[in-house]
Amino acid sequence: MLAEQVLSQFEATGVQTCFHGRHINPQIYADLNGSNWHLKDYESRGGYQALRKILAKNSGVTADDVTASGMTPDQVIAVVKESGLRGRGGAGFPTGLKWSFMPRQYAGQKYLVCNSDEGEPGTCKDREILQFNPHMVIEGMIIAAYAMGIAVGYNYIHGEIFKTYLRFEEAIEEARAAGLLGNNILGSDFSFQLHAAHGYGAYICGEETSLLESLEGKKGQPRYKPPFPASFGLYGKPTTINNTETFAAVPWIIRNGGQAYLACGKPNSGGTKIFSISGDVELPGNYEVPMGTPFSQLLELAGGVRSGRQLKAVIPGGSSSPVLPGSIMMDCTMDYDSIAKAGSMLGSGAVIVLDDSRCMVKSLQRLSYFYMHESCGQCTPCREGTGWLSRVVDRIENGHGHVTDLDLLDNVAENIMGRTICALGDAAAMPVRAMIKHFRPEFEYHVEHKTCMVPLYV
Amino acid sequence: MISEESKVRFAQEVAKYPVDQKQSAVMACLAIVQQESGYVSAESEVLVAEFLGMAPMAVHEVTTFYNMYNQQPVGKYKLNVCTNLPCQLRDGGKALKHLEHKLDIKMGETTPDGMFTLQQCECLGACADSPVLLVNDQTMCSFMSDDKLDQLVDGLRAVGDK
Ligand SMILES: NC(=O)C1=CN([C@@H]2O[C@H](COP(=O)(O)OP(=O)(O)OC[C@H]3O[C@@H](n4cnc5c(N)ncnc54)[C@H](O)[C@@H]3O)[C@@H](O)[C@H]2O)C=CC1
Ligand SMILES: Cc1cc2nc3c(=O)[nH]c(=O)nc-3n(C[C@H](O)[C@H](O)[C@H](O)COP(=O)(O)O)c2cc1C
Ligand code: SF4
Numbered sequence: 001m002l003a004e005q006v007l008s009q010f011e012a013t014g015v016q017t018c019f020h021g022r023h024i025n026p027q028i029y030a031d032l033n034g035s036n037w038h039l040k041d042y043e044s045r046g047g048y049q050a051l052r053k054i055l056a057k058n059s060g061v062t063a064d065d066v067t068a069s070g071m072t073p074d075q076v077i078a079v080v081k082e083s084g085l086r087g088r089g090g091a092g093f094p095t096g097l098k099w100s101f102m103p104r105q106y107a108g109q110k111y112l113v114c115n116s117d118e119g120e121p122g123t124c125k126d127r128e129i130l131q132f133n134p135h136m137v138i139e140g141m142i143i144a145a146y147a148m149g150i151a152v153g154y155n156y157i158h159g160e161i162f163k164t165y166l167r168f169e170e171a172i173e174e175a176r177a178a179g180l181l182g183n184n185i186l187g188s189d190f191s192f193q194l195h196a197a198h199g200y201g202a203y204i205c206g207e208e209t210s211l212l213e214s215l216e217g218k219k220g221q222p223r224y225k226p227p228f229p230a231s232f233g234l235y236g237k238p239t240t241i242n243n244t245e246t247f248a249a250v251p252w253i254i255r256n257g258g259q260a261y262l263a264c265g266k267p268n269s270g271g272t273k274i275f276s277i278s279g280d281v282e283l284p285g286n287y288e289v290p291m292g293t294p295f296s297q298l299l300e301l302a303g304g305v306r307s308g309r310q311l312k313a314v315i316p317g318g319s320s321s322p323v324l325p326g327s328i329m330m331d332c333t334m335d336y337d338s339i340a341k342a343g344s345m346l347g348s349g350a351v352i353v354l355d356d357s358r359c360m361v362k363s364l365q366r367l368s369y370f371y372m373h374e375s376c377g378q379c380t381p382c383r384e385g386t387g388w389l390s391r392v393v394d395r396i397e398n399g400h401g402h403v404t405d406l407d408l409l410d411n412v413a414e415n416i417m418g419r420t421i422c423a424l425g426d427a428a429a430m431p432v433r434a435m436i437k438h439f440r441p442e443f444e445y446h447v448e449h450k451t452c453m454v455p456l457y458v
Numbered sequence: 459m460i461s462e463e464s465k466v467r468f469a470q471e472v473a474k475y476p477v478d479q480k481q482s483a484v485m486a487c488l489a490i491v492q493q494e495s496g497y498v499s500a501e502s503e504v505l506v507a508e509f510l511g512m513a514p515m516a517v518h519e520v521t522t523f524y525n526m527y528n529q530q531p532v533g534k535y536k537l538n539v540c541t542n543l544p545c546q547l548r549d550g551g552k553a554l555k556h557l558e559h560k561l562d563i564k565m566g567e568t569t570p571d572g573m574f575t576l577q578q579c580e581c582l583g584a585c586a587d588s589p590v591l592l593v594n595d596q597t598m599c600s601f602m603s604d605d606k607l608d609q610l611v612d613g614l615r616a617v618g619d620k
């Protein structure tokens with residue numbers, strides 16, 4: 001046996017995490033089985049119909065009247081606006097609005113970039129989109145490029161999912177060979193070149209301006225915003241960046257209409273969303289459900305809390321989002337407004353579940369280490385502050401904490417927030433403050449007794 | 459030395475970018491170097507710099523900024539175990555400990571026979587598959603219970619130098 005064969009036995013199949021049949025009205029993950037990712041499979045699911053509709057190139061498969069006239073770029077943007085689609089990368093910025101910022105008459109090159117650098121702890125949805133349905137992202141990108149008059153695009157893929165990067169390259173080749181990418185797409189006068197690029201292990205490169213620096217072949221240190229990429233992006237040119245899942249939502253919207261997408265979710269939170277559920281649940285995985293689905297229902301889909309234990313806390317939107325006690329979470333619905341009202345954020349949709357055997361100090365310790373490790377170091381409050389946070393949480397966990405440490409943590413967090421170039425600083429500070437706010441007695445117990453209040457942590 | 463085969467791959471990467479932006483291919487070229495040589499040496503940084511028309515220091519900045527580039531030789535198999543919180547909640551830390559025990563090395567070390575290097579790493583973007591580990595920057599191994607970790611190590615040992 002070769003090493004490759006030994007290793008291949010352990011590669012994920014997606015059966016547990018994606019093809020479990022427990023999505024609710026899925027659009028992106030609908031009808032996937034792991035092997036039907038090729039162009040012909042995607043087309044048999046209605047793939048590239050949206051593109052044909054826009055370019056007025058009816059495939060002959062369906063008799064759709066609208067395809068006769070096609071859609072103008074402005075019409076495409078109007079439909080995306082109407083859909084209520086918001087950026088799935090975490091900030092939830094309205095996608096149609098972002099697209100309308102791109103200067104229409106700009107003389108030089110403009111760029112389209114897909115952010116597949118998914119590295120937010122808890123988030124594992126983009127990997128499965130790219131692995132099992134890459135053409136949906138490609139079609140979404142072609143439509144976006146058409147809407148904004150962009151001729152060149154890149155998909156920047158997390159280096160750690162290297163095989164997914166290779167698959168995406170293969171999918172690009174399939175699309176190119178079929179005349180769906182490249183010059184004069186489907187015989188129209190619209191041309192779009194798409195390439196795959198990869199990171200190599202830097203969380204910060206998920207931040208859009210850092211990603212652009214990395215694409216330019218530099219270390220990925222974020223730039224000041226504004227100017228936003230829409231005016232100064234890749235190689236200084238106007239650039240639109242969206243998350244993988246954002247692009248993947250677009251073909252469905254064009255095919256079914258903006259209103260239909262909006263109606264799937266809630267006002268202000270249109271469509272479906274993929275939630276990555278990790279931690280103390282029976283069935284961790286990705287679950288695509290309509291926006292506004294009650295958290296309790298989502299938890300049920302994931303098999304409930306592991307081993308029948310009690311729900312203690314939930315980090316609802318990736319490690320950067322503030323933790324919420326289980327009781328508050330059970331009253332939330334999974335959409336931007338509900339989670340924001342509860343004091344956290346929907347973020348990337350990574351739901352980290354903690355049961356009643358978990359010590360919050362120990363949990364925070366690992367996250368604080370992460371932010372220290374991943375700070376790019378260019379702003380002092382973040383570079384020094386993340387180190388402070390990590391060291392102080394560390395000493396509390398290890399029984400060397402002082403009574404004043406809780407105030408110190410709050411003070412350091414306060415001094416990071418709003419004083420840095422990118423949002424990583426806030427992302428490091430917010431979880432600390434939320435942990436102390438909701439679980440202060442556990443931190444105090446640690447300082448006083450030099451040990452966990454909850455000793456079961458495995 | 460960079461093989462002719464790698465140079466062909468370099469050229470494919472360069473072709474993705476505008477002609478005056480060859481530097482954009484540096485990440486991919488360094489990854490190719492690492493796949494070929496196991497690590498990125500100072501000499502290969504210079505060769506990549508020449509190929510892309512960059513200053514060697516600019517290449518070095520890239521090698522040192524991104525966690526996955528090996529700046530020193532590593533074992534034949536580099537095992538990166540994710541121990542970030544979502545994985546920690548599902549035995550990611552335990553998997554690392556198990557490997558330390560099985561390989562009789564501490565994290566960050568290489569086995570004396572040069573077969574395995576063991577590292578902890580940050581989120582691999584596969585949190586629902588925990589415990590997960592990445593082998594040689596390319597192959598993600600999922601749901602790695604202690605049994606499977608043993609199979610993995612024993613399996614790779616059995617393959618040996620082939
Ligand atoms: N998916 C993941 O793995 C991760 C996601 N995140 C999320 O990222 C979020 C922060 O992202 P940022 O990009 O810093 O947020 P942001 O609010 O600065 O920007 C969001 C998007 O809207 C655009 N935008 C905002 N205002 C604009 C304006 N006036 N003109 C033109 N464009 C404008 C930005 O260019 C960007 O694409 C956090 O909320 C966090 O949830 C953080 C870490 C990892
Ligand atoms: C530290 C940091 C890391 C980020 N990582 C990612 C990421 O991995 N993927 C992503 O799509 N957005 C990430 N973002 C958000 C991006 O900056 C940007 O808002 C997003 O890609 C825009 O796409 P969207 O509007 O479709 O969400 C990150 C932001 C920060 C501050
Ligand atoms: S906030 Fe941190 S990660 Fe962001 S630019 Fe500043 S130092 Fe770098």
Ligand code: FES
Pocket residue numbers: 120121122123540541542543544545550580581582583584585586588590
């Ligand atoms: S936290 Fe381990 S893969 Fe995401």
